[in-house]
Amino acid sequence: MDLGIKGKKVIVTAASKGIGYAIAKRFLEEGAKVIISSHDENNLVKAYNKLKEISNNVDYIKADLMNPQDVKALIHNGYEKLGGLDVLAYVTGSPKPGNIFSLSDKDWLDAFYLLLFSAVIAVREAGQLMSSGGRIILSTSITLRQPIDNLDLSNVVRLSLAGLIKVASRELGPKGILVNGIMPGWTRTERVDQIVKDRAMREGKKEEEVIKDIVKDVPLGRLGEPEEIANVAIFLASNLSTYINGVLIPVDGGAIRGVF
Ligand SMILES: NC(=O)c1ccc[n+]([C@@H]2O[C@H](COP(=O)([O-])OP(=O)(O)OC[C@H]3O[C@@H](n4cnc5c(N)ncnc54)[C@H](OP(=O)(O)O)[C@@H]3O)[C@@H](O)[C@H]2O)c1
Structure with missing residues (x-):
């Protein structure tokens, strides 16, 4: 089935690893032209070389999301390159x-810059450049709906992303730009592998026991895979989701308990 992704020009941020990398990989597999970005050049080049094995339609731009000028430059330079x-x-x-x-x-201020302000700038600049419509997909976290203990920066600052998605969907919708979000639950990335390792050391447990503990409230009883988040990003960019705008989709194996 043609998802309408082939030939699309795509920028993926925080894409040297984990969820961002999986999203970039899926877009390349679907025939898109992709710019990946992150702030550590070594990691970025490593990711670029791996992705090149899938497709030559990939390039990279280094940008630190903590730096508003970098975010602006990434969107404009990405637009030029693509x-x-x-x-x-x-x-x-x-x-x-x-x-x-x-x-x-x-x-707190760092979290404001990393999680919210960078998103505001990226949405604003992309929204100005997408002259014939487009899709903006913001990957956040289930902490928007259900706080996770000891992740207060995520629990608090990320909530504002829900507001950004809503206002951007209203303000960019008339230009044919659809703005949506994804809320990943616990997903098996390098970062989560490290959290599991650290906790196993600290608590004197096996890594499998720590994972069991983490997923005890996940009805599917396992961690998600980054590809499972990426598939939803593909759906939100595809011609299967042409009337979906301003929503946040949990991809969490059912972990969020709230009905709404
Ligand atoms: N994995 C989960 O269970 C889960 C669940 C919900 C939400 N999330 C959220 O999803 C996002 C990705 O998580 P992940 O698990 O995929 O993490 P990850 O595997 O650690 O990857 C993080 C990515 O972010 C990039 N990055 C970090 N700081 C940056 C900065 N200042 N500027 C530009 N890029 C930066 C890293 O690139 P470099 O270091 O190479 O620059 C890397 O590509 C995070 O916001 C995380 O909180 C994750």
Whole structure:
């Protein structure tokens, strides 16, 4: 089935690893032209070389999402390199763990820049450049709907992404730009592997036991795979989702308990 992705011009942020990398890979597999971005050049080049084995339609631009100028330059340079922009798949790095007593003022401001302000700039700049419609997909977290203990920066700052998605869907909808979000649950990425390893060491447990503990509230009883998040990004960019705008889709194996 033709999903309408072939030849689309796509920028994927935080794409050297994990969820962002999986999204970039799926777009390439569907025949899109993809620019990947992240802030560590070594990781970025490694990812670029791996993705090149799938398709030559990939390029990279280094950008630190903490730096508003970098974000702006990424969208504009990506647009120039691709010769247009159809899809922005926006992922970020993770904020520091901690709670309201352990986190510093700087930690809160950093999270504001990383999670929210960078997204505002990326959406604004992409929205201006997408002259013949497009798709903006913001990957966030289930913490928008269900706080996770000791991830207060995510629990608090990420909520504003729900507002951004809603207002952008209203303000960009008339230009034919659809803006939606994904809320991944616990997903098996390098970052989660590290969290599991650290916790196993700290608690003197086997890694499998830690994973069992993490997924005890997930009805499907397992971690998600990055490809399972990427598939939803593909759906949201495809011609199967032409009337979906301003929503956030959980991809969490049923972990969110709330009905709404
Ligand atoms: N995995 C999960 O279970 C899960 C669940 C819900 C939400 N999330 C969220 O989804 C996002 C991706 O998570 P992940 O598990 O895929 O993480 P990951 O495997 O650690 O990958 C993180 C990516 O973010 C990039 N990055 C970090 N800081 C950056 C910055 N300042 N500027 C540009 N790029 C930056 C990293 O690139 P470089 O270091 O190479 O620059 C890397 O490509 C995070 O925001 C995470 O909180 C993850």
